[in-house]
Amino acid sequence: MKRLFLLIFLLLAARPGMALTFDEARHLLARTGFGSPSRYEIERLLQYSHDSAVEEIFGFVIARPFTQPLSDLDQPLPGRAERQTLSDAEKMDFRKDINERGLALKAWWWGEMLATDSPFTEHMVLFWHNHFTSSLQKVKWPGFLYRQNLLFRDHALGNFGDLLKEITHDPAMVLYLDSQANRKSQPNENFARELMELFTLGEGHFTERDVKEAARAFTGWNFDPRSGEVVFNARQHDPGIKQVLGQNVRTGEDVVRVLLEHPQTARHLVKKLWLEFVSPEPDEAELQRLAALLRDNNYEIRPVLKALLTLPAFWAAENKGSLIKSPVDIAVGSLRLLGIKSMDGKRLAHLGKALGQDLFDPPNVKGWPGGQAWITSTTLSRREQLLRRLARGRESDGADPGLGAGYNPLALDNPSAMPSLADLDREANPRSVATMKRLMLAIPPVDPVAETGISLRRAALQLFLDPAYQVK
Amino acid sequence: MTGSFSRRDLLALGLGAAGTAFLPRNGRAAPAWDRTLVMIELNGGNDGLNTVIPYNDPLYAKLRPRLAIPRDKVIHLSHDLGLHPALAPLMPVWKEQELSILLGLGYPKPNRSHFRSIEIWETASDADKVASEGWVADLLPEPRLPPAGSAQHPAHVLVLGNSSPGPFEGGNLAVVTLDRQGLGLKQTGMVGGGGQKNGQDHTKALGHVVATRALNLKAAHQIVPERLAQVKMQAGFPDGPFGSAMESAARLLLAGILPPVIKLSHGSFDTHANQAGTHEKLLGELAQGLAAFRQALLGKGLWDRVLVMTYSEFGRRAQENASHGTDHGTAAPHLLMGGKVRGGFFGTQPPLSQIADNDLIHTADFRSYYSMIAEQWWHVPGLPGFKPLSGPLAA
Structure with a gap:
């Protein structure tokens, strides 16, 4: 024994x-x-x-997107002088054009998520978008948000310190958090505050004075509408000595260095990664260890993420189903589950917005709160509505290629077979329903599932509508 | 919370109630719940100083060289204070003495983070303490409320649009979120029931999904689009998300759906740059929405049963910034309206001569505002240590 x-x-x-x-x-x-x-x-x-x-998944991470957005998305913004010469009708066209480009940008990212061979890349890009938030609503010019998205791709699994340095000079960020208006004569503290509160230290680890002093250090980095770049304007920079977190600094780079030296920055970031990938209840001792690992590796993301994804807590049975799926999970994940790899991106963007995740337009600088906040009575009923349509094959431009096309991920009895749409209208049996459960749910269903006397499609619908489908 | 009894414990014992309108006496059944609190969150931190304006104070123009509303544009309400011109639609309400303006609301050791400060307002905690229960969940005596799920009370709280449910979290209130049209609930159809247990313990995440679905099923039987569509609604609500949420709130009430609380929000008031135009538009929508809401309810005799309150995470810095905007500040005035409200100014305007670090110093604690609503609108005990503001509501 x-x-x-x-x-x-x-x-x-x-x-x-x-x-x-x-x-x-x-x-x-x-x-x-x-x-x-x-x-x-x-x-x-x-x-x-x-x-x-884990290495295999990391190996798939790619810096260049699979799909291309509209070709003119990245074109420079027409200067103020040029805009002032426009007639009223032309101005209206210009605004309309900007709105359309904005929607095209959103459609592009949703489409990219659906088409990509590396969902992990998109997950990390979305993580950074939700960490270093910027919104189209405030930034206005879609090209800058696109550029920021490419920046997140470059650093998706790279170095946090590098990304932090880059983001302070990113046009979308500069416009979003009013660094644009941060001048020597009267500093604007919006960026400095969120830099400390959200991007690095977290609330409670800095003082109002630190915010004001850091804002002074960042003065002079302004957006130049003519070139579409963020440039250093020495005349607007306050060259004096400032005190941030007890250290004397002069420039924004000094502030970033001080923040990266502060142990709280690594703790704040690993906690966010834990909440994103592991569970809603971080283990304090593990967080300490992961934060040390992040610092020891000079803020390289890859080692700490690898450690996170191989932790016992990541695999623990009690943490299965402990995270609530995001709207991206529900929309993109369900389509991919059904083998649908392309769909009208605008439609997807619209669905995502209705479910509470309007990509490129987070609700505020803190990003989407996520977790239980994803599910309200309204968003839950909208999720159910979408899933019902998906299961019926109604979300693919009116056609119904979804459940029948290509390699059918729900091919139940014989995975190598490619069942036609008609196959899903075959009758279910206990074995096929058991296979579906393992494929579709992280934990057993809440409601009893009928296993006989219904079609396979109906069985899939039951599992889609089970509360267990909402968690991962 | 101090001592070993929570407010809810005291209530359960029938002790400590200031008023008793909803408390059973000697075992008799409580009278029917007959009132709705409409909470309007001004997202992003409203600039109080350009909402209720100390136009006579020379310091005002000095602190706001570019943003000050010119004296002749201000709607003069008293010798010292007046309203932003965009708030003109509220003048009939003011003249009927149904609008009270509570001055200088804030709290000690103000926090200038949006997220932390709204959390403080939502949980009525001290600035340096983190509380998990929302103030409404804490103060509203759920056992005495009508059961949620009836035609009149599909839920205890209806949240319209993307508005935070923070004040209602952590207790036992039935909170249902609707879209801005007052809809969004659909029969969940095929799988019935509130989620039978399947032998394994629910994770918290799953528990939340199951509970939300059960609530939806219950409320879906009551808030049906047809019922709302039948309500005849006058024009006058402003375009935009806030106007349509206010219209929906009126529509729900006129359809006989009277939840104890309706919550919605308006914004964003986070005007760091080029404030003037944005702020004017937001205040205009606020005033038009409130005025149209009152008109709609007056006609049906519902105005006496409704109390409208505004709140926001903070006011804005007294000194304008270099971007024609204002940064995160501290104290601010708030509005209270309703048929039962006594109109006028209440409290003290924070003097501009006594600003700390270019910020106003609050003259009333927002928790006294909440205590007033608890004791004089719900007739339940307020927050311990925070005397209700006196004046706007008859005790």
Whole structure:
């Protein structure tokens, strides 16, 4: 008996080296991607150990997007002088044009998420968008938000310190947090405050004086409408000595350095990563360890993220289903689950907005609060409505390629077969419903699921509408 | 909370109530709940100094060289104070003495973070303490409220649009979020019930989903689009999200749906740059929305049963910034309206001669504002240590 226990213990201890189970592969992909990986993605990962599966997912991270936005999205903003010569009708056209470009930008990112081979890249880009927020509503010019999105791609799994330095000179950020108006004669403290409160230290770790002094240090970095770039304007810069967090500084770069030296910055970031990838209840001791790891690695993201995704807490049974799926998870994840890889991006952007996640237009500088706040009575009923339409094949431009086209991720009895749409109208049986449950849900369903006397499509609909589908 | 009894405990024992309108006496049933508090959050921090204007104070023009509203544009209400011209639609309400203006609301050791400060307002905590329960959830005696799910009370709180449910969190209130049209609930159809347990423990996340779905099912039976569509609504509500949310609030009430609380928000008032035009537009929408709301309810005799309150995370810095805007500040005035309100100014305008670090010093604690609503509108005990503001509501 003792030997048996020992054997079991050894087996469990040795697990990280062993190949992933179906459920484990699903969990890893659900958490790093969009909440509901397709059967194809899961099966592809089965050959790997825990460690190498994480490496495999990291290896797919790409800096260049799969799809191209409208070609003129990145064109420079017409200067003020040029705009002043416009007639009223031309001005109206200009505004209309900006609105259309804004929607095209949103449509592009939603479409990219749907089409990409690296959901993890998009997940990280979205993480940074929600950390270093900027909104189209305030920035106005879609090209700058596009440029910022590309910046997040460059640093998706890169170095936090580098990203932080870049973001202080990013045109969208400069316009979003009024660095634009931060001048020597009268500093504007909006950016300095959010830099400390949201981007680095977190609330409660700095004083009002630190904010005011840091704002002075950043004076002079203004947006130049003519070139469309952020440039240093020495005449607007306050060259005096400022005190930030007890240290003497002169420039914005000094402030960033002081913030990166402060241990709270790493703690703040690893806590956010934990909440994003692991569970709503971080383990303080692990956070300390991860924060130290981040600092020891000079703010490289990759090692700390790898550590996070191989922690026992990441794989713990009690943390399965502990995160609420975001609107991106629900919309993009469900479409990908059904094998749908392209759809009208504007329609997707519209759906995302209705579900509470209007990409490029976060509700405020703190970003989307996420977690339980994703689910209100209104958004839950909208999620259910969307899922009902998806299961019926109604969300693909009127046609119904979804459930029938190509490799069907719900192909139940024989994964290598490619069932037609008609196959989903076959009758369900206990075995096929069990397969569906494992594919679609992170935890067992809340409501009893009928297993016979209904079609496969109906069985899928039941699982889509189960509360368990809302968590990952 | 101090001592070993919570307010809810005291209520359960039938002790400590200042008024008793909704408390059963000697075991008799409580009278029917007959009133609605309409909470309007001014998102982003409204500039109080350009809302209620100390136009006679020379320091005002000095602190606001570019943003000061010219003296002859200000709507003079008293010798010292007046309204931003965009608030003109509120003048009939002021003249009927149904608008009270509470001056200088704030709290000690003001926090200038949007998120932390609104959390302080939502939970009625001290600046250096973090509380998890919203003030309405804490003060409204859920056991004495009508059960949620009826035609008149589909929920205890209806939140319209993307407005934070912060003040209602952490207790036992049934909170339902509707879209700005007052809709958004659809019958959840195919799978019935409130979620049978499946042998495994729900994660908190799953528990939240299950509870929200159960609430939806219950409320969906009551708030049906047809019922709202039947209400004849006059014009006058401003265009835009706030106007349409106010119109929906009126529509719900006129359809006989009278939840104890309706919450909506307006904004963004976070005017760091080029404030003048934005602020004028926002205040104009606020005033038009409030005036149209009153008109709609007056006609049906509902105005006496409604109390409208505004709040915001903070006011803005007294000294304008170099971007023709204002930064995060401290104290600000707020508006209270309703058929039962006694109009006028209440409290003390924070003097501009006594600003600290270019910020106003509050003259009344916002928790006394809440205590007043608790004791004089809900007739339940207010927040311990915070005497109700006296005047605007008859005790």
